[in-house]
Amino acid sequence: MKQKLLLLCLSLSPIVFYAQKLNKAKNNLKKDSSYKVSYDKIEIEDDQSDKTSSFQHDLAYELIAKPILFITSYVGYGLLVETVMEKEGKHAYMELTPYPYINHLKGDYAFEANEVTFTRFDISNQFLTDQNNTYGNNLNVKFRFLKRASVEYNQLYLLETQKYTSQFFTHDLTANYYRVRTQHLSLHYGLGVSYAYSGVNKAYFTYNTGISYFMNVPLSISLEHRGTPFSVNGIYQTKLNFNYHIHNYVIQAGFNFYNIGNVHYKMFGLGGKIYL
Incomplete structure (x- = not known):
């Protein structure tokens, strides 16, 4: 009887562990760090030494700091x-092209081509799953304009179904700049704001970066990373997609890696994308 009870406890322990995984991530995100800063009062009694120090600071700024600032800003x-x-x-x-590989053009961008556009919507959606009964959905919308810019909305939803059910929802909005714009390669980065729901209820700044490589019709590879560095624990999302292009439609499959409150997920994603 004792042996049967022991086997039953061992078989149920993974279920309890995975069911509490998403709750642990949300609890970690709720934590705040506190820093104590002490300030000391400094009294200067000698006016002459104060003037000398000010002159030295001005000289150092003109001869050292100012050239360094100029070079740094230029670079x-x-x-x-x-x-x-x-x-x-x-x-x-x-x-900017209406969509990659239009009329045998290479990728997102073309030089002196007839098939160009001033604005474009890139809309993608992926269903997510792992091996531990965690499922999710990732919606992403980019509004491309002015050749180099875009406004991006990203939404992530995760659902953990075991003995206990837990869910997590977050979304962010960023303004992106496309730094590299070639026929085969495009790279962007951006800054914005993010908000986490599901009991976390926190807003913070977020950043993202992404790169797309267009090999040849009809294939491409894309890698994206976004992070929301809360004071103690953050939300970090990385996804690698393999894309198959059919006109302005794309079939996507890839791997998604999430770090939510120092709790890690490795998930498989399958979905599609459309260019409008």
Whole structure:
């Protein structure tokens, strides 16, 4: 009798563990960190030493800090926005296509092509699952405009069904800039805000970055990552998709990795995408 009871407890322990996994993630997200900062009062008694210190600071700023700031801003602009060579070359004149591989064009962007558009909607949806009775859905909508910009809405819903049922819902809104725009490759990054529901009820800033590589008709690969770094624990989403293009429709399959409150999920995603 004792042996049967022991076997029953061992068989039920994984169920309890997985059922509490999503609850643990949400509880971790609710935690806040507190930092104690102490300030000391500094009294300066000698006016002459204060003037000398001010002169030294001004000299250091003009000779060291100012050139460093100029070089940093120049290099930073080139890395994040556009270099001088790119501004004078084809990269600055790449146009957004209605959808990848239209009339045998390569990808998101084309140079001096007839098939271009000023605005475009990229709408995708994927169903998610793992091996531990956790399911979900990921909806993503991008409004592309001005060749280099987009506004993106991303929504994630997870449902854990075991002995206990738990769910998690979050969405974010970001403004994106497309830094790399070529026929085969496009890369973007963005900043925005995110809100987590399901008992977490927190808003925070979020960032994202993504890259798409268009190999040849009808295949492409895309990799995206977004993060919401709460004070203690955050929400981090990474997805790798393999895409099969059929006109303005795409069949998507890939892997999704989630870190929610330091609780990790590895899920398989299957869905589709449409360009409008």
